[in-house]
Amino acid sequence: MYSLRLSGLLLLLCLLTGGPPTQAWAQLEMPPRTMEAVVERAETQDTPILLEIYAPWCPYCQRMQETVYADSTVRAYLDRHFTYARLNSDTTAGTHRFANRTLSSKQLASALGARGVPTTVFLKPDGRPIARQPGLIKRPQFLQMIRYVGSGAYREQSFSTFRDRSSD
Secondary structure (H helix, E strand, O other): OHHHHHHHHHHHHHHHHOOOOOOOOOOEEEOOOOHHHHHHHHHHHOOOEEEEEEOOOOHHHHHHHHHHHOOHHHHHHHHHHOEEEEEEOOOOOOEEEEOOEEEEHHHHHHHOOOOOOOEEEEEOOOOOEEEEEEOOOOHHHHHHHHHHHHOOHHHOOOHHHHHHHHOO
């Protein structure tokens, strides 16, 4: 009887939340991957790094995975122009070398400027920061941001100039 109630409760929960949790997509997960491995891959491919700092309990992080990162246009652009990794800011597991220090995943998130989740961090292939954006980013703005960084336009113009020229 108990297992029947539990099954019913789980079914109701799935219906209310839109289904069972979906697997998050990323080229690299940290941990188990390290920041050094992400930088090494980015340098080898000569691509900037997009680092999604998240927490498993965060509804906004989950919403970005479902509505932004799951989008085929976003995925295709990230696959062509970025080394994309996810960093779980809630775990102390894993060690990372960053800025000549050894840090846990939680410490790395803080060192990268994450004061909350989600936080999207853009880094040069060698791991030097370009920009970071805290909070939920909707798909249209996210696409503009990744095109701004992925095209290298950030080296020559402000984001607002890029955005204004892109909307012409």
